[in-house]
Amino acid sequence: xxxxxxxxxxxxxxxxxxxxxxxxxxxxxxxxxxxxxxxxxxxxxxxxxxxxxxxxxxxxxxxxxxxxxxxxxxxxxxxxxxxxxxxxxxxxxxxxxxxxxxxxxxxxxxxxxxxxxxxxxxxxxxxxxxxxxxxxxxxxxxxxxxxxxxxxxxxxxxxxxxxxxxxxxxxxxxxxxxxxxxxxxxxxxxxxxxxxxxxxxxxxxxxxxxxxxxxxxxxxxxxxxxxxxxxxxxxxxxxxxxxxxxxxxxxxxxxxxxxxxxxxxxxxxxxxxxxxxxxxxxxxxxxxxxxxxxxxxxxxxxxxxxxxxxxxxxxxxxxxxxxxxxxxxxxxxxxxxxxxxxxxxxxxxxxxxxxxxxxxxxxxxxxxxxxxxxxxxxxxxxxxxxxxxxxxxxxxxxxxxxxxxxxxxxxxxxxxxxxxxxxxxxxxxx
Amino acid sequence: xxxxxxxxxxxxxxxxxxxxxxxxxxxxxxxxxxxxxxxxxxxxxxxxxxxxxxxxxxxxxxxxxxxxxxxxxxxxxxxxxxxxxxxxxxxxxxxxxxxxxxxxxxxxxxxxxxxxxxxxxxxxxxxxxxxxxxxxxxxxxxxxxxxxxxxxxxxxxxxxxxxxxxxxxxxxxxxxxxxxxxxxxxxxxxxxxxxxxxxxxxxxxxxxxxxxxxxxxxxxxxxxxxxxxxxxxxxxxxxxxxxxxxxxxxxxxxxxxxxxxxxxxxxxxxxxxxxxxxxxxxxxxxxxxxxxxxxxxxxxxxxxxxxxxxxxxxxxxxxxxxxxxxxxxxxxxxxxxxxxxxxxxxxxxxxxxxxxxxxxxxxxxxxxxxxxxxxxxxxxxxxxxxxxxxxxxxxxxxxxxxxxxxxxxxxxxxxxxxxxxxxxxxxxxxxxxxxxxxxxxxxxxxxxxxxxxxxxxxxxxxxxxxxxx
Numbered sequence: 001x002x003x004x005x006x007x008x009x010x011x012x013x014x015x016x017x018x019x020x021x022x023x024x025x026x027x028x029x030x031x032x033x034x035x036x037x038x039x040x041x042x043x044x045x046x047x048x049x050x051x052x053x054x055x056x057x058x059x060x061x062x063x064x065x066x067x068x069x070x071x072x073x074x075x076x077x078x079x080x081x082x083x084x085x086x087x088x089x090x091x092x093x094x095x096x097x098x099x100x101x102x103x104x105x106x107x108x109x110x111x112x113x114x115x116x117x118x119x120x121x122x123x124x125x126x127x128x129x130x131x132x133x134x135x136x137x138x139x140x141x142x143x144x145x146x147x148x149x150x151x152x153x154x155x156x157x158x159x160x161x162x163x164x165x166x167x168x169x170x171x172x173x174x175x176x177x178x179x180x181x182x183x184x185x186x187x188x189x190x191x192x193x194x195x196x197x198x199x200x201x202x203x204x205x206x207x208x209x210x211x212x213x214x215x216x217x218x219x220x221x222x223x224x225x226x227x228x229x230x231x232x233x234x235x236x237x238x239x240x241x242x243x244x245x246x247x248x249x250x251x252x253x254x255x256x257x258x259x260x261x262x263x264x265x266x267x268x269x270x271x272x273x274x275x276x277x278x279x280x281x282x283x284x285x286x287x288x289x290x291x292x293x294x295x296x297x298x299x300x301x302x303x304x305x306x307x308x309x310x311x312x313x314x315x316x317x318x319x320x321x322x323x324x325x326x327x328x329x330x331x332x333x334x335x336x337x338x339x340x341x342x343x344x345x346x347x348x349x350x351x352x353x354x355x356x357x358x359x360x361x362x363x364x365x366x367x368x369x370x371x372x373x374x375x376x377x378x379x380x381x382x383x384x385x386x387x388x389x390x391x392x393x394x395x396x397x398x399x400x401x402x403x404x405x406x407x408x409x410x411x412x413x414x415x416x417x418x419x420x421x422x423x424x425x426x427x428x429x430x
Numbered sequence: 431x432x433x434x435x436x437x438x439x440x441x442x443x444x445x446x447x448x449x450x451x452x453x454x455x456x457x458x459x460x461x462x463x464x465x466x467x468x469x470x471x472x473x474x475x476x477x478x479x480x481x482x483x484x485x486x487x488x489x490x491x492x493x494x495x496x497x498x499x500x501x502x503x504x505x506x507x508x509x510x511x512x513x514x515x516x517x518x519x520x521x522x523x524x525x526x527x528x529x530x531x532x533x534x535x536x537x538x539x540x541x542x543x544x545x546x547x548x549x550x551x552x553x554x555x556x557x558x559x560x561x562x563x564x565x566x567x568x569x570x571x572x573x574x575x576x577x578x579x580x581x582x583x584x585x586x587x588x589x590x591x592x593x594x595x596x597x598x599x600x601x602x603x604x605x606x607x608x609x610x611x612x613x614x615x616x617x618x619x620x621x622x623x624x625x626x627x628x629x630x631x632x633x634x635x636x637x638x639x640x641x642x643x644x645x646x647x648x649x650x651x652x653x654x655x656x657x658x659x660x661x662x663x664x665x666x667x668x669x670x671x672x673x674x675x676x677x678x679x680x681x682x683x684x685x686x687x688x689x690x691x692x693x694x695x696x697x698x699x700x701x702x703x704x705x706x707x708x709x710x711x712x713x714x715x716x717x718x719x720x721x722x723x724x725x726x727x728x729x730x731x732x733x734x735x736x737x738x739x740x741x742x743x744x745x746x747x748x749x750x751x752x753x754x755x756x757x758x759x760x761x762x763x764x765x766x767x768x769x770x771x772x773x774x775x776x777x778x779x780x781x782x783x784x785x786x787x788x789x790x791x792x793x794x795x796x797x798x799x800x801x802x803x804x805x806x807x808x809x810x811x812x813x814x815x816x817x818x819x820x821x822x823x824x825x826x827x828x829x830x831x832x833x834x835x836x837x838x839x840x841x842x843x844x845x846x847x848x849x850x851x852x853x854x855x856x857x858x859x860x861x862x863x864x865x866x867x868x869x870x871x872x873x874x875x876x877x878x879x880x881x882x883x884x885x886x887x888x889x890x891x892x893x894x895x896x897x898x899x
Contacts, residue, residue, distance in 0.1 A: 092559050157628045204642045211638035215620060218635075222623045223562045230566075230619060237613035238639050241646035248653045254750045255657065259664040259712070265746055266715040310667050310715075343663035345656035 021185040022128040025178065029131030032138055036104035046098060050091055053225045055110040057081035057232070062114025066243050067250070068201055070292055072179070073126040076209050076242065077235050078114060079133060082107040083171065083213035086141040087164050089148050092224045097149050103141035108134055128182050136175035140167050157218070164217070168210040176202055188424070189286045197292040208238055260303035268309040272388055278302035280379040285372070287417040298372045301352035305376050308336025308353070329357035352376065359409050374411040378402060378418055381410070395422045434527060438590045442527060445583060446534035452541045453510045460554070461508040464630065469503070470515035472496040472633040477519030479644040481651060489523070492640055494576055494611055497540040498618030501572050502565070503625060505554035506544025513537035535583045543576035556626045573615040577608060614640070665708050668715055675711070677844050678795055683707030685791030685832065688839065692831035699755065703784055706756035710763050710788050713743025737772040740764055759784025763792055766823045786825040790816065790832050793824070798843045809841055
């Protein structure tokens with residue numbers, strides 16, 4: 001399986017073996033957890049009720065974790081609970097004196113308890129995401145607890161709030177950076193692109209989580225621990241909205257994937273062709289540093305790149321468009337684009353499909369086709385030559401053949417990216 | 431809303447007058463105007479994030495958050511005043527009449543919620559730690575009253591402005607929306623409670639999660655729209671294989687939804703059957719074009735190829751994470767009540783409900799559209815045919831439901847001359863590309879023999895076909 005497929009798997013990185021970067025992170029979080037629990041056990045738990053209430057909220061949130069676009073596991077309610085616990089100043093009228101170790105211990109134990117039911121029903125654990133979360137909470141707690149315990153930040157909201165807001169933002173940045181590092185490692189992509197993607201996806205959720213954490217922390221002053229219960233309702237509303245959004249996104253992709261296979265069922269292309277071209281295109285796109293929204297459009301276009309063949313009365317033998325003449329290719333592309341354009345919402349995708357048969361040099365149409373079209377053109381040609389074969393020599397030969405056509409037919413930088421992927425063996429094999 | 435009837439104006443006027451009287455009667459003592467201003471701003475912000483619901487005339491916004499916070503902080507009259515800020519919502523769309531009505535409605539809902547809050551023993555003013563948890567019960571009452579008044583007034587206005595002939599059952603005010611509204615209302619308590627700690631900064635902090643939730647809902651709606659458009663475009667692509675079935679999927683989908691609504695299926699199931707209708711014939715793609723468009727008797731092999739199409743369809747859509755019911759519907763939509771259908775030969779209640787619904791809509795659309803071997807039949811004739819085969823081929827209950835729905839709402843069949851206008855879009859592109867020969871559209875061949883099409887979707891077809899085997 002190539003790296004591209006993992007992006008939209010239902011949950012978690014399916015590989016149980018962690019990459020070196022991930023294992024380092026998990027190890028660090030594990031040490032943090034043991035140290036925090038040991039320290040807390042030695043000094044005794046302060047304010048057991050608050051610890052139980054927040055621990056419960058964190059476990060509950062972890063239980064309701066959801067998938068954000070791009071296979072990112074997130075547990076917004078758990079995060080908000082953990083941050084709120086770290087930022088607690090007063091419960092009712094009594095000031096809270098909490099060691100950062102206790103915050104870390106409660107957050108970690110809450111997360112583990114919440115994850116247990118998922119493990120019990122056999123879902124993959126999201127160890128690295130939980131570790132990143134724990135480290136980010138630990139940062140906030142380590143910086144805020146000493147300030148709060150010694151009452152160094154005043155007792156009015158206008159002196160407390162700026163400190164809290166900046167710490168919440170800091171925690172968010174720490175987490176986004178760690179996750180981007182992990183994804184860079186796992187997807188073999190560029191760190192800068194991954195970081196920007198991460199910021200883009202996490203910004204709305206992060207803002208909601210941060211604001212909720214502050215609200216819970218402040219509400220505890222007025223309502224006591226009832227704040228935790230009262231706040232669960234609106235947090236759930238946000239969570240439900242997010243879940244519906246991510247759900248429809250996943251269904252959308254599944255549907256396009258399934259319907260793109262109509263050309264295979266109809267015998268127009270070889271079974272598995274669209275899927276393989278899509279996978280390969282996304283890998284190349286990522287190798288070239290394309291951001292995530294563009295990768296999604298690339299994937300849609302690649303999945304549907306052969307839909308135009310439905311206009312043929314009889315399928316091309318073997319479905320290999322690389323073997324038919326240019327005009328025919330262009331006509332198929334044109335018809336495919338026409339079909340996609342009818343959806344009215346995928347105009348970029350339609351344009352990518354339309355231009356896929358154009359050679360990469362600025363030719364008759366004046367301007368170069370978009371990068372995505374050039375990628376699909378190369379990936380399609382590669383798949384037509386290699387098919388479902390997993391033999392490295394055959395792949396290398398195919399790259400060699402495409403390279404000979406470069407400059408007139410295919411974009412050299414795309415072919416080079418493909419060549420790098422092939423030499424890493426990340427495009428072949430199950 | 432278009433042009434309003436006199437009754438509609440009377441209704442809107444009555445709502446506004448009631449709100450105005452409630453405010454005018456006061457009392458105004460003890461209302462903190464800085465709070466009115468801050469909450470008014472919050473309400474305007476909420477109102478400006480309104481999203482349109484599926485039905486055209488309804489929008490939803492988390493206004494109840496601000497209204498219910500003001501119930502605690504300001505009491506009924508102050509809450510009604512905050513509700514009046516609805517008038518200043520920054521959004522395009524609502525006409526003056528709609529704005530006026532919304533304003534009156536929110537003011538009145540807030541006022542009554544405030545009265546309910548006082549009645550059950552709530553105290554007006556900024557809550558302190560000692561107010562908890564005693565405040566929760568009166569607040570819950572206020573929430574329920576607010577949501578109920580809001581929904582009833584809305585139902586009222588929908589009733590007086592409804593298009594003649596439509597039923598009110600499908601205006602999109604469902605139970606889920608009611609729950610969502612109550613969820614957002616809980617934010618109101620938080621705003622009130624936090625006022626003593628965070629002062630006027632509270633609404634700023636509260637509105638962030640609210641806006642994110644709104645963002646997610648809007649994204650959801652947008653994704654859903656794109657999703658639908660994409661599915662429908664892809665289905666049309668599949669239909670190009672058989673030019674005579676252009677628009678068939680869309681219409682079967684519509685017909686199935688009519689039946690599903692008539693028998694009062696739950697909303698999620700109606701949604702699922704809509705997609706099932708769109709996708710029911712996807713498997714035809716696995717049937718060679720030559721067989722699909724054949725004029726003349728089918729050989730056993732060809733007939734077997736056609737009988738496979740529901741299974742092929744299932745193969746394609748199986749991976750879509752959609753209700754299992756829709757999959758079963760697609761697979762069994764050619765089964766017959768008497769057990770003589772295909773692919774499994776299920777009979778009676780063994781056939782999944784979705785499949786029985788799809789079968790009725792599918793056959794009806796096939797009869798009322800042009801086919802290569804015959805012209806479209808008029809609706810009454812097709813209805814008579816459905817009735818004739820009810821009990822042998824179709825589930826009589828669904829035939830009845832469909833006929834009732836058609837008699838009430840009418841049926842929009844295919845365009846009168848599909849061969850000309852409809853085909854132009856694709857045909858133009860293709861002939862412009864210079865290869866007319868392979869365009870997939872048998873240009874109106876007329877045949878008289880039973881053709882593949884009849885075996886696929888004509889009610890009387892399969893019977894004869896099977897009898898001849």
